[in-house]
Amino acid sequence: MKKYITKFKGLFFLVLVLTTLCAVIDVYMAYLLSDIVDASISKDMKLFKQSIVIAIIYLATYLFGNLAQKIVKDLYIKKTLVVLKKDVFSKILRKDMADFTDENTANYISILTNDEAIIEQDYFRNIIQLAYFLVSFVISIYSLIKIDYSLILIISIGGAITLVIPQLFSRKLSELRNIYSNKMAVYTSKLKDMFSGFEVIKGFNVVNKVEDNFGEVNETTEKSKFRFSVFNSIVDMISNLFGYSLHIIVMMVGVYLTIKDRITIGELIASVQLMNFIINPFIQSVMIITKMNSTKEITNKVINIIESNQENNELGIKECYQTSINFKDVSFSYSREKAVVSNISLSLEKGKKYAIVGESGSGKSTILKLILGYYKNYQGMIDIDGVNIKSIHPNSICQLICSVQQNVYLFDGTIKDNITLYEDYSEEEINKAIKLAKLQGLIERLPNGINTHVGENGGSFSGGERQRISIARAIIKKTPIILLDEATSAIDIESANLIENSILSSKECTIIAVTHRLTESSLAKYDEIIVINEGTIGEQGNLYKLIDENKYLSKLLSIGQDNTVRIS
Known part of the structure; x- marks a missing residue:
């Protein structure tokens, strides 16, 4: 996953620069408050007027600095995730059929949706947040040293204890996060199956049974999410407890130093503000590191897909078919x-x-x-x-x-898109394929003709109409070999015979057809029966x-x- 962090080096560097600027702006608030309080106590009008001017400049810088950082950060994450998802999708698409069918397709969908969302939120965004905390922490430490070094000693001891917390809980949290991810994959798979089989569910009146099945999967998924959320909340509460305890202790030490006249009230206010940029980063960093560690199993799952050896560079190119398949x-x-x-x-x-x-x-x-x-x-x-x-x-x-294939898949586009599969063909080639597949009648009846949308998996058309579109798709490709697997099973006998005759009329084309149409008139058209x-x-x-x-x-x-x- 590291290579994706720096995939866009220039943009990533700009994000870090703007994040650093935002951290400096936020920390400077402590100095501004210190000057305003000291001006009030000392009744120094010159310092007060100077503070007003600085405050106006500060607010303008804060507005534009934070806006620029958020825009650039979102742009960086968008571009990075586009590349990451594209790489995952491309690797899945390049799997051979055996590897692809080893997994339920819903698992792939879950990886590209649920898992990618987790990686975005708990990995990429948190890396930038960690950079912000690091910069604000370093600047605040330096500022507190200038005010009084004894405050740093207390913070260092408390911070060291706080940083141990992620190591104590990261393995268990990662395990629970991975369980939730796997349950979400099962949940997505079940949803896909149920909605794909909607007609069967209604036709066989098994609505109640399917509802019960969904209820079980839904309950199991939410239960795994609940277990992760509860454990994560416990870790967060422990982190907060240590952080708030440290905050109170440092505050009490600051008051003591003020009583002893080692620091001014303005410096006490500044110290309190600076402590927010030291202690809060401790607390938040613990939570962030814990969350990032919890994504380890998920990021490994994604990386394993990306790094899987599906390259075919060593395979040869065959441009023509000459004699036989053996x-x-x-x-x-x-x-x-x-x-x-x-x-x-x-x-x-x-x-x-x-x-x-x-x-x-x-x-x-x-x-x-x-x-x-x-x-x-x-x-x-x-x-x-x-x-x-x-x-x-x-x-x-x-x-x-x-x-x-017998079971035709149509994409949610137009008839033309499903025939050409978004390749460039002439109108003459398209019309010829339509004619040979006996699609003219259907297209002429539709108001939008060939530009009619077919709906999800061709849901707007009958099985026979979908098969005709699939046959036109094969004809227009003009390959020297055509494989037909019950290609006209849903088409009426008369139309099926006409389509079969059209396909078999090509002398140069090798046709290999799986068929259950065991009639003399049909089988006699073939050179050999296997x-x-x-x-x-x-x-x-x-x-x-x-x-x-x-x-x-x-x-x-x-x-x-x-x-x-x-x-x-």
Whole structure:
């Protein structure tokens, strides 16, 4: 986290300079009060008039100095947090699929919201506050030495005791702060799940059950916050007790020195004022150091994300697809318990159209995810044109392969934004993608056409309309390889056939489609059918060849919805 403190060195230095100026201005108040009191006691009109002029200058300097410091401080914190959040977000975004899915997405949201807010308040702002206390403390110490050195001896002893307090409680406070942070991550995760499943909650009438579930999570979260707050309050009270005790003792010594004529009443007033800039910094510094220590687990969590090794600089660039995608004895499992795919070997040639079929959970979608490079922890070899996919930069894979998922995600923007994903395309390219995806009718019915906002995750549109937008998104990218995972499952049969025909009509494009549409009219369009049975390739070949063999595919076809399929 230290590198972010000095990320903007010039601005940070300016903040420190202005903070020093503010500390000097605040401490000088003691001298001003001393002169005013002494002028009153000695009836010195010249000193009184001089004090009035100085007071006016002082107030103007105080106003502009503090205003400038606050503006520059907020600017520095804003710029620093923008960079910090950007770095965290970028590292999360560059995780591979396996690493990303190890965490609930709500945990990432919690880090970028709750944890970042804690770091801002209890780390960055407190560092600047500590600088203020340090400067005011040093100046006040120097001033008190000039008034009477015996006051410093008492303050030094009391201050040394006060500084020990953070070390006594920091570990426990850090532990409680981290527990609260983790509970907030769970709370955020539950909220996300509940609001995402709103339709299910209402449809299955489980409102009361979900309310109870929320109540438990909410209670647990607030309980962890309460425990942290109570312990933090205890530490603050102990710090305040020592600070106030020291204040009273120093005040009594000051009165004694006044009685003994070692200092004037004005100097006594100045001493009291200066003690505020010595004792209060002790008290506040203890609290600040304790809070900063309590953020250790949270800052470590953030730094671990930033420093995680997700760099792909050593990976190669592949600019074109030439011959084939090859699986050689590939096995993979999401957990160690059971392999999802086992000993898969196949070659997917350029320009051909492949349909992957099989029962739910057989491993069809997993094959697509492995082609996309989402997971690296598989056994065997996957290559594109003989180049190991693990050695290809993810950006290159994205330039070669585009996928359309069954569960479409739309960003909260316009239809156009969701088709182009904010890239620059010509009107002709956009219109062509819309036409091929059969979106013209929808867009023509909308008052704002292609500039219509889709709402949160396309909530304004049906599942079929969202899939059409997703298909247009894939078409416009013009990648040589397109992966379709139940891409038209929510679209009516007639429109689905038209879209499928449009996509398959591209001679140069390699299509690999996972489908449950087990009809002759649909499967006959593909060059090869790959039948997956319990994670292995059961059959592979032309549709009618596989039907004639009368094996597993025939069984799948016999329970399909289309009874017109010819079975020899």
